[in-house]
Each structure stands twice: as C-alpha cells, then as structure tokens.
Amino acid sequence: MPRHTPLFNWHVAEGAAMTEFAGYEMPLHYKLGIIEEHRTVRNKAGLFDLCHMGQIRVRGRQAAEYLDYVLTQKIADMQVGHVRYSLLSTFAGGTIDDLMVYCRKDEYLLVVNAANKAEDFAWLNEQKGFYDVEITDLSDAYGIIGLQGPLAEHILAPLVEHGLGNLKYLRFLETEFFEVPAIVSRTGYTGEDGFEIYLPLQAVPALWAQLLREGKSQGLIPVGLGARDTLRLEMGYSLYGHELSQTINPLEAGVGFAVKFNKEAFIGKDALEAIKNEGIKREIVAFLTEGRVIPRSGYQVLCQNKPVGVVTSGTFSPTLERGIALALIEKGLPAEGLTLEVRGQQKALIRTNLPFVKGRVKK
Amino acid sequence: MAKVPSNLYYTETHEWIRHEGEKVVIGITEYAQSKLGDVVFVELPSTGDDIESGAPVATVESVKGVSEIYAPVEGSVWELNDELEDVPELINEDPYGQGWILSLRITDESALDDLLTAEEYQALLEEEA
Known part of the structure; x- marks a missing residue:
C-alpha cells in the first residue's frame, strides 16, 4: 500500500x-x-x-562530533540558523543519500530524501558506536x-x-x-x-x-x-538515484564541494581521497538536444558509435523549449561529436555548462 | 471519468479508431492524454509506409515521458495530422477531434472486429482506476 x-x-x-x-x-x-x-x-x-521527505533529529553532547564523522560536510563550525548541503557516504565512497543539515539551538535536523529515510536512519544508528548522541526519526x-x-x-x-x-x-x-x-x-x-x-x-x-x-x-x-x-x-541539481547513488560518488556527480577533505577522519574520507588522487574516470555533464529530441533517463550516449555513458536525467525544458539532459559519461571525451541513441537512431548532443537556466536564489 | 465516445473502436493501449470506409483514423483517448500530460512533440511516420498490426507507428513525447502509438490494424499510412508539428497540444485539448494523429488505408476490414467497443474500453478504464 x-x-x-x-x-x-x-x-x-x-x-x-x-x-x-x-x-x-x-x-x-x-x-x-x-x-x-x-x-x-x-x-x-x-x-x-x-x-x-524525512527528518532525522540528532542531539546530545557529541552531536557535532558525531555528524562530522558520518557526514562529508563540515558541521562543527555551523552556526545556529544555518543550513548546509551534505552527503552521507559509505566507507567505499558511494553515496547513501544527500541531505540538508539544519543547525538548531540544541540539535541538528537532517532533512533527507523520502526514498532513503529508513536506510539513512538505520545507517546513522549503526555508525553511532560510543558517541553520546540521541538519533530520532521525526519524519x-x-x-x-x-x-x-x-x-x-x-x-x-x-x-x-x-x-x-x-x-x-x-x-x-x-x-x-x-x-x-x-x-x-x-x-x-x-x-x-x-x-x-x-x-x-x-x-x-x-x-x-x-x-x-x-x-x-x-x-x-x-x-x-x-x-x-x-x-x-x-538548474542541474542532482537527484538521488539519478546523478548520485551507491555507485556514483560525489566527485563524479559534481558535488565534491560538499566533501570536506580538510576535516579529520570521516566515513568515506580515505576512499574519496584515493579516488580524488587517482582522478575520476567518469563525470556528470550537461547536454542540450536539437529539434524534436527529448533525452530520457537510461538513453545511451555514444562516441563514434561506441557506448560511453548514459543519461541520468533528461526532460523537455519548459524555459528553453528543448531537450536537456544530465549524463554520466567517461571523462576526457571530446566536447563535440557525441550522440544520443533514441529508438535506434543517433541524435546530436550539444555539450553545455550548468545551469541550463540561470538561477535567481537570493544570496 | 474520461470521455469514451460510443462511435469509436479502442485498443488496450489506449488508441481510438474511427472507421471511415477504406480508412481508419487513429488518435489517443482522453484517458491516455490525461496520463501523458503536456504533449510537446509528435513523431510521425511517412505516408505510404506499410505498418503491421501492433507495430509502433508514431511516438508522442510529453514532458513526463515517451509513448509509442501502435497500429491497431494492418494498413498503409494515408494521412498525417501535420498540425501536430506546430501545435502538439491539440492531443491534450481535443484528443478525439483536432488531436487525431494519422489515418491508415486498411486491407482487411474484418480486423476491426478484434478491437474493443466503447463499452469494453469503458470497462477496461474502470478496472485500471
């Protein structure tokens, strides 16, 4: 049900x-x-x-230390009334979820994706160890x-x-x-x-x-x-399950800004550091299509008829009135000459920069 | 409840079929367009193409997703609704009228007997609801 x-x-x-x-x-x-x-x-x-969407409350004497251990973002220096975007990483550097951290007076509120809230809550409890914290699902x-x-x-x-x-x-x-x-x-x-x-x-x-x-x-x-x-x-914002997952790491997804390598040990740090030093092999990039072509999640991206990646999110942009896509493709491909396979036919892909449409958030 | 005109035939994949002598006119039902949402492109075949019954004959793209239109009977493509090129939303606004998609010249009229009647299609919709 x-x-x-x-x-x-x-x-x-x-x-x-x-x-x-x-x-x-x-x-x-x-x-x-x-x-x-x-x-x-x-x-x-x-x-x-x-x-x-899910809300998980974390409080207790060591709430900040604990969150700095389980999250990729820096938490201890957050001020009351601030919100930060963070990732919940596995030890291997895969992403369990992306979330927003709200720093309240005596507690933190993690706002998580609906599909992942049970898994997030279970993971947060598994990793609690001896930290003096209380974790409550307030969804x-x-x-x-x-x-x-x-x-x-x-x-x-x-x-x-x-x-x-x-x-x-x-x-x-x-x-x-x-x-x-x-x-x-x-x-x-x-x-x-x-x-x-x-x-x-x-x-x-x-x-x-x-x-x-x-x-x-x-x-x-x-x-x-x-x-x-x-x-x-x-806007090119990631959606968990599309641009981010257990098998797509934050550096590939383009959300490396939420991974703070300069803080002490945290879950996923070693793995992500190794990935960073070695250099990523794949990346999320943005494409436009021409004419009556609408990219859809799962469509193949090809380079000289060889599969080199897949569309992770695609749609018709009501603002641009054309097809737009995010795709996970091999890193280092030429910007021109990539094609999209649509019902057996090859359609041109035009590489572009994010965002597709200029944002107007009030900074 | 979505409209189901009684003078048309239907398919389980939500196409409607209007029989006019040696041709059939094809579109998608009001229920189908409501499920698809805003239609933004329609990909049409070429006139004269021979199409087998059940084969994809056109593609309707909405913001939400892509939907194939299947030939309800065997035939060759006769007319195309070219207006859909510029005004694809006719499929949303008038699915049984100006939103028709194409017509086929049919070879075997008796194939129409295998299609759903309005009553049968209505029953199918009630099951899906």
Whole structure:
C-alpha cells in the first residue's frame, strides 16, 4: 500500500494526476499541467507538498562530533540558523543519500530524501558506536510545504512574525506561522527564491489552504512533482538515484564541494581521497538536444558509435523549449561529436555548462 | 471519468479508431492524454509506409515521458495530422477531434472486429482506476 501525506485528499479533490514516488502516492501535476506549473514557479510562485521527505533529529553532547564523522560536510563550525548541503557516504565512497543539515539551538535536523529515510536512519544508528548522541526519526512528526518563485517573499512575509528581508539563502528562522511553531528556511530545489516551511504534520492541511488563499491574488498555485523535476533539472541539481547513488560518488556527480577533505577522519574520507588522487574516470555533464529530441533517463550516449555513458536525467525544458539532459559519461571525451541513441537512431548532443537556466536564489 | 465516445473502436493501449470506409483514423483517448500530460512533440511516420498490426507507428513525447502509438490494424499510412508539428497540444485539448494523429488505408476490414467497443474500453478504464 502506498503511503499518503496529510494533503492526499486535497490533491485528489483538486483533480491532480497522482503518481507513486518513494512509496508515497503524490501529485505529479494538477489540472494546469507540468509546463504551466513550471512557468508559474519561474514567473510568480508555486506551492509544493514535501511532506514525504524525512527528518532525522540528532542531539546530545557529541552531536557535532558525531555528524562530522558520518557526514562529508563540515558541521562543527555551523552556526545556529544555518543550513548546509551534505552527503552521507559509505566507507567505499558511494553515496547513501544527500541531505540538508539544519543547525538548531540544541540539535541538528537532517532533512533527507523520502526514498532513503529508513536506510539513512538505520545507517546513522549503526555508525553511532560510543558517541553520546540521541538519533530520532521525526519524519512522521514534521511536514514540509515548499513555497518557490520570485513572489514567494512577497506572499510569505506578511504571514510570519519575523521579517524575511534579512533572511539569506541557506538560513532559517524559528517563528510562528498562524500561531503554529514553524521553521522557515530560505532554501529550495527550483533555482528560484523561496522558502521551505517545517510544521507539525497535522497542522499542514489548514496552513496549506491558508497559504493558497493568501497567495491567490499573486498567482500562487499548487505544483506537482513533474514540475519539481523539470525545475531542478534546469538548474542541474542532482537527484538521488539519478546523478548520485551507491555507485556514483560525489566527485563524479559534481558535488565534491560538499566533501570536506580538510576535516579529520570521516566515513568515506580515505576512499574519496584515493579516488580524488587517482582522478575520476567518469563525470556528470550537461547536454542540450536539437529539434524534436527529448533525452530520457537510461538513453545511451555514444562516441563514434561506441557506448560511453548514459543519461541520468533528461526532460523537455519548459524555459528553453528543448531537450536537456544530465549524463554520466567517461571523462576526457571530446566536447563535440557525441550522440544520443533514441529508438535506434543517433541524435546530436550539444555539450553545455550548468545551469541550463540561470538561477535567481537570493544570496 | 474520461470521455469514451460510443462511435469509436479502442485498443488496450489506449488508441481510438474511427472507421471511415477504406480508412481508419487513429488518435489517443482522453484517458491516455490525461496520463501523458503536456504533449510537446509528435513523431510521425511517412505516408505510404506499410505498418503491421501492433507495430509502433508514431511516438508522442510529453514532458513526463515517451509513448509509442501502435497500429491497431494492418494498413498503409494515408494521412498525417501535420498540425501536430506546430501545435502538439491539440492531443491534450481535443484528443478525439483536432488531436487525431494519422489515418491508415486498411486491407482487411474484418480486423476491426478484434478491437474493443466503447463499452469494453469503458470497462477496461474502470478496472485500471
């Protein structure tokens, strides 16, 4: 049986096309469709149900030391109210998950991918050893609403006690939202300015409806997972299970910035250091296609008719109105002359730099 | 519930078929377009191509994914809906009308008897729901 977020009935009543994602029945898109939803987030604002994601709380005397051991990112120097992107690595340097670390007053909150939350929680406990920490899965206690788009601040500011004007990207504040305690962070997965609002799970439906009412005059609409994927892919953001996995390491995936080799021993450090010294053999790169070609995850990339890699994520970009792809290919290939195999035919691939579309997060 | 016009034949792969003398017009059903979402490209065959029953004859690409259109009966490609080249979203907006995809000149009219009736297709949709 698929699981449901507290907004499931709302999505169904709204006529959403539902899809199974990470064990949850989630809205793929609403009546407007993926393209309109995507454009609304780029031009105005969209609301996302992110209640399927996991939250793991780590606290205790040695919480920072422990996290510096299990995570690739530097944790001990984080300040309260800061958010950092990190990876959970295996000893061999494979990636168990990518996640956001929220540094609160007396604890850390790890926000993890829905598909991996059980595995992450089990791994974190296995690696606990003698660290004096308490690890708690709060996935069923918290819900997240994403509010993304250039009008997000305009919509949210009047509704929270604290001003949002001074809240920078990758920062959060603890506030009240319609008298409910909430974490509001300036974070997201779309490349637009925006926020993620953490609430007690049972408070989500009422506040979701309230936000939509308040934002309606600004053009705020609900947005499904379909546009969430096209928005993140236009930015070139990794998606676990596509660009990152147990068999694709962070250096190949292009998220080496989240691996801090200059800190003491951490899980995966030796393996990743060896990989770094030897040099990676594969890399995630960005391609555009021409004409009526839409790259899809799993399509083969060829160089002079020899397979050299595979598309990890591909779609039609609503902003560029053409095919875009991330692909894992052998390192050191020529920039020109690579082709994509589409139903037995070879189509031209144009190498490009990320992001596909310029981001507008508020730094 | 998605519309299922009673004057058409259907397939289990969600194509509709309208019989007009020696040709059949083919498109995808309202249910199929709702599952596909925003259609962005349609890849059509060439007129005159001979197609076996059950073989892929066209490809519909939506943002979400790619879907093959299968020939419901044997025939040769007669007409193509060229408008889909510039306005592929006609498939979403009017799947049974302006969103038709192509027509086939058919060799054996009796093959139509193997297709689903509107009632049978409706029952199939209720099963899938």
